[in-house]
Amino acid sequence: MSDNIRQNFRAARRALSKETQREHASAVKNAVGDSFLIRQATVIGCYLASDGEVDLGPTIKLxxxxxxxTAVPNVRADSMSFCAYTKDTDTAESRWGIREPIASSTIDSxxxxxxxxxxxxxxDQGQRLGRGRGYYDRMFKSSCRPLLIGVAHEIQRARKLTTTESDVLLDGVVSENGLVMVP
Incomplete structure (x- = not known):
């Protein structure tokens, strides 16, 4: 069931035009840039977009x-860590088609x-359906964790998702419509 849901939502975001993708990336940058999120953070975890995800390139530059x-994920075997990411960081495509830092210092979560x-x-309740491997859930399952803000196109909003006890809830979501914190 979750695989069908993933396929449908991934197809929908991939179907967005390049212009729409650029508009959404710019709107997310503006929403994040105008928010409280970056006022006190000294290190922000990001991701390098693939498969129709919202491109955080403009946000990272901001x-x-x-x-x-900034730091981005690096997956090795069954674990994920965050590595420092600068304009000079070399990246390579992982086996899943996601760009990751080649050699970069690891950031303590x-x-x-x-x-x-x-x-x-x-x-709207902060449930998140990821790619299905559970890397973010495992990394941030402790109660002492950073603020987790999902980044999405509005077309990725679902009325209901089936989650498990091990799924970590989001604290908010930012999309082309702005930043909304989970009540």
Whole structure:
């Protein structure tokens, strides 16, 4: 069931035109840039977009302009870590088609104030459907975790998702319509 849901939402976001994708990336950058999220964070976790995800490139550049350090995921075997990401960081495509840093220093997850999280689908209650491997859920299952903000196109909003006890809820979602915190 979840695989069909993933396929449908992934197909919908891939079907967005390049112009719509650019507009959504710009709107997300503006929403994040105008928000409280970056006022106190010294390191923000981001991701390098693939498969129709909202491109955080403009947002990451904004962080750099404001002297905020960024980190992106790096997956090895069954675990994920965040690595420092700068304009000079070399990346390579992973086996899943996601760009990752080749050689970059690992950031302690406790140093991340905010993480902008990719997703396939989300609900207004903060439920997130990811790619199905559970990397973010495992990494942020502890109660002492950064603020987790899902990044999505509005077409990825679902009325209801089936989740498990191990699924970590989002604290908010940012889309082309702005940033909304989960009540």
């Amino acid at each position: 962080f750099w302009e404001r002297k905020i350090a 406790n140093d991340l104030g905010v993480v902008l999280v990719p997703l396939v689908a989300f609900t």
